Amino acid sequence: MKKKLAALVMSFTVVLSLAACGGGPDASPEDGGSGSADGGSKTVVIAMEGEGLETFDPGYVYEKYSHVVMNACYENLFKFYSNDGAAEPCLADTYEFSDDGLTLTVTLKDGIKFASGNPMTSADVAFSINRCKNLKGNPSFIADTIDSVETPDDKTVVFHLTEPDSAILSKLTYNAVAILDSKVAKENGATDAEDAAETDTARNYLDNASAGSGMYVLTKYTPNEEIVLEKNENYWGENASNVDKYIIQLQGDANTQMMTLSSGDVDVALNLTDDTVSELESNDSVAVINDPTKTVAFVMMNMDENIGGPVSEPKVQQAIRKALDYKGVQEIVGSGTITPYALIQDGFMGSKGTRDVSYTDVEEAKKILADAGYPDGFDIDLIITDLAFEGTPLTDLGQKVKDDLALIGINCNIVTQAWAAGYGDAYRDGTLGLTVMYWSVDYADPNVQLEFLPGGLVGLRAGWEADMDPEIAAMAKSCMEATEDEARTAILEEIQDATYEYGPFAMIAQAPAHIGYNTRLTGVAVSDPYTLDVTMINIAE
Amino acid sequence: MHALKKLFKSNYLFTLGVIICLAWILAAILAPVISPYDPIVQDLSVRLNPPSGDHWFGTDNFGRDIFSRVIYGGRYSLLAGVVTVILSGIIGTFYGAIAGYVGGMVDNVMMRLSEMILSFPSLVLAMIINAVLGSDLFNTLFALVIVSWPTYARLMRSVVLSVKENEYVTASIALGASRMRVLMKEIIPNSINSVLIMATTDIGNKILMFSTLSFLGLGSAPPTPEWGMMVSDGADYFNKFWIAGFPGLAIFTMAVGANFIGDGLRDLLDPKLRKEF
Numbered sequence: 001m002k003k004k005l006a007a008l009v010m011s012f013t014v015v016l017s018l019a020a021c022g023g024g025p026d027a028s029p030e031d032g033g034s035g036s037a038d039g040g041s042k043t044v045v046i047a048m049e050g051e052g053l054e055t056f057d058p059g060y061v062y063e064k065y066s067h068v069v070m071n072a073c074y075e076n077l078f079k080f081y082s083n084d085g086a087a088e089p090c091l092a093d094t095y096e097f098s099d100d101g102l103t104l105t106v107t108l109k110d111g112i113k114f115a116s117g118n119p120m121t122s123a124d125v126a127f128s129i130n131r132c133k134n135l136k137g138n139p140s141f142i143a144d145t146i147d148s149v150e151t152p153d154d155k156t157v158v159f160h161l162t163e164p165d166s167a168i169l170s171k172l173t174y175n176a177v178a179i180l181d182s183k184v185a186k187e188n189g190a191t192d193a194e195d196a197a198e199t200d201t202a203r204n205y206l207d208n209a210s211a212g213s214g215m216y217v218l219t220k221y222t223p224n225e226e227i228v229l230e231k232n233e234n235y236w237g238e239n240a241s242n243v244d245k246y247i248i249q250l251q252g253d254a255n256t257q258m259m260t261l262s263s264g265d266v267d268v269a270l271n272l273t274d275d276t277v278s279e280l281e282s283n284d285s286v287a288v289i290n291d292p293t294k295t296v297a298f299v300m301m302n303m304d305e306n307i308g309g310p311v312s313e314p315k316v317q318q319a320i321r322k323a324l325d326y327k328g329v330q331e332i333v334g335s336g337t338i339t340p341y342a343l344i345q346d347g348f349m350g351s352k353g354t355r356d357v358s359y360t361d362v363e364e365a366k367k368i369l370a371d372a373g374y375p376d377g378f379d380i381d382l383i384i385t386d387l388a389f390e391g392t393p394l395t396d397l398g399q400k401v402k403d404d405l406a407l408i409g410i411n412c413n414i415v416t417q418a419w420a421a422g423y424g425d426a427y428r429d430g431t432l433g434l435t436v437m438y439w440s441v442d443y444a445d446p447n448v449q450l451e452f453l454p455g456g457l458v459g460l461r462a463g464w465e466a467d468m469d470p471e472i473a474a475m476a477k478s479c480m481e482a483t484e485d486e487a488r489t490a491i492l493e494e495i496q497d498a499t500y501e502y503g504p505f506a507m508i509a510q511a512p513a514h515i516g517y518n519t520r521l522t523g524v525a526v527s528d529p530y531t532l533d534v535t536m537i538n539i540a541e
Numbered sequence: 542m543h544a545l546k547k548l549f550k551s552n553y554l555f556t557l558g559v560i561i562c563l564a565w566i567l568a569a570i571l572a573p574v575i576s577p578y579d580p581i582v583q584d585l586s587v588r589l590n591p592p593s594g595d596h597w598f599g600t601d602n603f604g605r606d607i608f609s610r611v612i613y614g615g616r617y618s619l620l621a622g623v624v625t626v627i628l629s630g631i632i633g634t635f636y637g638a639i640a641g642y643v644g645g646m647v648d649n650v651m652m653r654l655s656e657m658i659l660s661f662p663s664l665v666l667a668m669i670i671n672a673v674l675g676s677d678l679f680n681t682l683f684a685l686v687i688v689s690w691p692t693y694a695r696l697m698r699s700v701v702l703s704v705k706e707n708e709y710v711t712a713s714i715a716l717g718a719s720r721m722r723v724l725m726k727e728i729i730p731n732s733i734n735s736v737l738i739m740a741t742t743d744i745g746n747k748i749l750m751f752s753t754l755s756f757l758g759l760g761s762a763p764p765t766p767e768w769g770m771m772v773s774d775g776a777d778y779f780n781k782f783w784i785a786g787f788p789g790l791a792i793f794t795m796a797v798g799a800n801f802i803g804d805g806l807r808d809l810l811d812p813k814l815r816k817e818f
Contacts, residue, residue, distance in 0.1 A: 255779050275778055328585045332602065399764045403583045414762045421672035
């Protein structure tokens, strides 16, 4: 009898669980998928990588995935409303640069309120920016060019800059200079005094709650488990999203994300891979985005003859640029990969777009190499480290480069060296002759790419001193000073023309992000500054 | 010789082990003849193809033939197993024999030195050596030898301690043989059995360890076809079993084969386990 009862219970559970599974993907849009338990509230579940989430305090936040939360809960003076464009006013109403480019005057919009109900004034802006500067945390460099902040009245903020900085609007979109509710923050120990690095005690509070003016408020954070964001009932503007609640599951494994997305347990999966995306193709209720990010991989050829040897020769560098099989690299990195035109990534303001894959020409490359004095090629070490370029191991890219260069007679000997065991130091000190590396941008502005020019941070790693190519180095300076978008675009294009077929870098790929989402959502898109802009997502009615 | 024949007849696992190992060694030697493709040349038009008539074991991320890579990979993995075992066996044998035979203060110092190396987790130590010296085939073999010889030394010492008490050793000394002669002619030949047995079982271990180091990116440099590194590459392709599966199978069969031989030799040589031979 007992056995029979057990069997009955068992079969009942099986039937129930089958019904639950079957119901997942076809669930009507109104019941909000997995959120249906909360009585019809519109809930969206996001799965994302949770490792390395350190803090949600704007003064310290620097990790890629924390921006999803920061962008939902806080607002800045400026914001990137699309992934390829310039920063646009958000809390700012109007802004104006002085003629010498050293002063930026911003007026705030009327009627801005924080989630606490406190009105926002220019004092909050000054507090937030000074706090970010004085905390001396990881992201404080973003405010390096801001000398001081002045608040002549409640609605006006005047930034005094240390030097003309055409990227300042983009920098002001960064989450580290999000506008904090200074009243709430001070109550919880925050300070913007010069010794804030020692005396500020608000981090603990801000890790578990938000004090901003964004569309959502952070209500729960369990490390390595989940983050809950709920609608800000006091939101001052118009809600661009009809989602009431976001549950962010911190589960970074691509295969788990793929399976929970296809079963309907999760609405958005942020860390899919090229391989798992192919598994989702047949699923009608799931859509996949394979759009490029701003992370680029490049071949670096040292300009210093003592370090680079033959690859320090500009003609050899050009032969290598001609010999690389960009189409093959795109295949290996996965669908959605593109090749940038030159040093500026596709999608940035002023970008000249992509480099056509038909640029590859092995015969031409051989000719250039012979011209440079190496008709039979040469042997060289290709040093590779143990990092991955948005999921593609650099050793894979290294093997591809080796194979391509072998076609023109350059015989690469791959040497693998761990990042921690010497590669990192050698890369930063500029003592690597030939390597394949990647670069992800700190903030979304084409000016970050100026580091690749002679005398810049990355340029020097390739032994490219400012006095080697003073003309190109001068372009970097005038780009920093061009506060007008048109003028800056013109200089950025000049820079790309100058580096299209010259210089120690061959940009080989711009990596895609693979995001999968349930088709009941609209507005899901790849976002470089925010990883995923949840304030743009809507549940289809 | 007679005993070996009997072993073949009675111990099927030993026979199987010998066949497996011989097959892999032959395959490695004849790799250029057997393998249908070049193991290194890429062909992106056939990347990630499943096993088929053209590519028996399928192709990898770069369109390289996995069958050819597994065959060529034996050269590196077998080399790693055999060379490290022979080198660490020789070093360990002499080191242990000297320590055990001389005894006293010398024994103490020598053994504490070897224990120092043993006290590190061997894989971590190998990784450190590899990371510091840079990772290529030679450095990896060197690291493996460094971490494995102390085990042989300790085994040898313990055997020598009992062997040197034998009467034939005393007799040899009484006849005026030098210490060196006693060591080389009496002690070592009579203690070597256990080292030999351990060495055969260890070949499998060393292949696995070498594969682990390669898996962690510290073994031989790509695009060298090496079993451990191939498994590591394949781990990124969750639903394409053939990329990691076939090299994994190669490691498995080689390790099992070497273990079978080791077991058989132990049965043959160990007097305590010797049955009717």
